[in-house]
Amino acid sequence: MISYAKGIVKSILSARKGVTEIEVEIGRENFKAINYDFLTGQVAVGDSVLLNTTAQDLKLGSGGYHFVVSVNCGEGFVAKNAPGHIMKLRYTPLQFAVLSAEEEDSPYHSIFNNFSGLGRKPVIIGELHSMVAPAVFGVKRNRPKLKVSYIMTDGGALPLSFSKTVKYLKENNLIDGTVTYGQAFGGDIESVNIYTALISAFEILHSDVAVVAMGPGITGTGTEYGFSGIEQGPIIDAVNNLGGLPIFIPRISFADKRKRHCGISHHSITVLNKVAMSSANIVVPKFSGNKFDCIQKQIDENTLNQKHKIIYVDELEKLTQDLLSFDFKLSTMGRGIDKDAEFFITAAAAGYYASSI
Known part of the structure; x- marks a missing residue:
């Protein structure tokens, strides 16, 4: 339709x-x-x-x-000749060509043939676009001089320019560059897939930390595997295959009214248990009282600590202040930090941990 x-x-x-x-x-x-x-x-x-x-x-x-x-x-549209032959929005009336970093006409082509590994550089992996800003805040408030890039997947919005979050982060020098891959487009660097996007972030943009997440929007169906955030599994594996350090942001909320998203979302549990073939570092803030007990119970019941490494972070007051120190309105599913603090603190904790490595 x-x-x-x-x-x-x-x-x-x-x-x-x-x-x-x-x-x-x-x-x-x-x-x-x-x-x-x-x-x-x-x-x-x-x-x-x-x-x-x-x-x-x-x-x-x-x-x-x-x-x-x-x-x-x-009428009046002027076509522009531009280099590149990698098609985006393929086989649709709006298909167009970009110069990807990997292709032979690119000045970066040789980098991909000479690449040897990421050298355990940290890669923060999030499900939702609303995790990107707090994760970046967590990095930059702890170590402002680190170079951070954002890799946008094609799991949500395809044009990077749709994101007001990216506009803010770039204008305030909080991210140093962007990469789009797959059918996503508009990054400073265009890449064909997650592997070459990661290589681009670290070898071309010379990042210290990369954040990978879809653009605005997500598809969900209320089923175990039917959500676009399932892409996080192959991303974890790609980071490991290239010799990087995958740092996973669990989707944690106590404000979402849907039981399947209470505590650690079933999306995160499915990705970590049944989709990712390799291990990630899962960053979990030490929330107080029943909230932490609920999270710990989910970790134990789903044996997440057997396959993955759980990183506990207890600087909650610092993380909260870090988030509030920026003149940016945090929002996820229509909820701000006042209503869904655990969601944003978890993303910031991942950034804080990544910057400490």
Whole structure:
């Protein structure tokens, strides 16, 4: 099912590199929409736009936006010749080519043939995009001079430019570069897969720490294996295969009303128990009272400590202050740090641990 609608651009709400956020009128109602400038061209007030409205029609979480498919039926769009032949959005009407770091025309091509290993460099692995900022905060508050990169998978949003989190982190010099791989696009470095993305982060961007997580959004079905965050298993294995140190952020919450996500989410348990073939360092903050007892019970019942290494972090007050020291509104599933503190503290703890290695 694809839902389309025609609209008229009423105003430009904001603009950042590669993205224009607009207000459009459909019928007699106004809606927010996203235009990816390099895919569909520049947009201006008064333009007629064709919109993909599918996600909003289904009441799905896409940030509350429709997405521009065409501006004035493509009139005035100027094609730009650019290097590269690795296709993104393959076999769709919007497919386009990028220069990946690995391909022969890339100045970095030889790096991949000469690569020997990551040398136990830390790689923080998270399920949700909302883990990225607190993990980075945990690194930078502990050791500000470390170089941090963000590797965005294609498990959520595909355009990196959609992320306001990445915009904030880059503008405030908290991440030094970005890599996108698979069908995700828009990073400072484009790569074909997780292996070459990791090599790019450490050998091209010269990172001390990399954070790997999907872009905004996640697919879930309420089943054991039916969620896009299952990608964390192969990512753990890739880090180990390349000689890195995988640091896993467990998805921990006591605010989520769904029982399967209470304490350590069933997503994390499935990834660690049944999907990852190798070991990771799981960072667990020492929360007080019943909350820590609940987490410890889940660790014991699922024998996570037999396959993986559990890293306990007890600097909870410091981690909380670290999170609050940035002028950034933390949010996951519509909840801020005031309602879901354990979620954000866990991500920050992973960053803190990674920076201490």
